[in-house]
Amino acid sequence: MRQYRRAIALLLVASFASGCTSRQRLAVDHYRQDQTVLTDGEEVEVKMVDGLKYEGKVAKREPEAVTLQLTDGASKRLAVAQIEYFEAEKFSGGKTALLVVAVAGGIALIWIIVATVLVVSTIVVLPLAIFAI
Numbered sequence: 001m002r003q004y005r006r007a008i009a010l011l012l013v014a015s016f017a018s019g020c021t022s023r024q025r026l027a028v029d030h031y032r033q034d035q036t037v038l039t040d041g042e043e044v045e046v047k048m049v050d051g052l053k054y055e056g057k058v059a060k061r062e063p064e065a066v067t068l069q070l071t072d073g074a075s076k077r078l079a080v081a082q083i084e085y086f087e088a089e090k091f092s093g094g095k096t097a098l099l100v101v102a103v104a105g106g107i108a109l110i111w112i113i114v115a116t117v118l119v120v121s122t123i124v125v126l127p128l129a130i131f132a133i
Contacts (some may be wrong), residue, residue, distance in 0.1 A: 028088040035061040038086065045087040046078055049055070054078065 030037050038044065038058050046054045046068065056068035066086075067077045080099055 023087055023089055026088060028080060028083050028085060031066075031086065032063070032080060033082075035063065038066070038088070042088055047084045047087070048078070048082050049084045050082070 038061055040058055040061070042058045044056070044058060046066070048054070054068055054070060056070040056076070058066060058068035058069070059069045059075060060077075062092060065077050065079050066083070067075060070076055
């Protein structure tokens with residue numbers, strides 16, 4: 001019984017820790033075609049072709065440049081031609097589905113354990129009660 005509790009607890013902690021988002025890479029070509037793939041205020045990490053990385057919130061989107069409000073408060077305009085890729089936290093359907101299945105499975109397992117304990121205890125106690133009379 002203890003092993004089941006530990007397994008359920010570990011599964012739930014892992015599921016909740018992973019959340020429903022994942023860090024996803026966005027190719028610059030996608031941005032060139034459609035600037036709405038990034039949204040104003042979205043937290044992103046931008047890797048430049050020279051290896052530098054910038055983190056911040058998207059302040060302005062233009063076909064030729066992206067302006068970030070950096071974590072230190074400064075504003076930085078980055079030329080799209082110099083950007084290697086963007087990374088942003090995006091909704092992950094797979095992680096969300098896993099979380100839902102893990103929680104539902106944990107609850108179902110708890111109900112099965114409780115029902116088993118009740119049935120077994122009734123089977124053991126009932127004959128003792130009959131013979132005690």
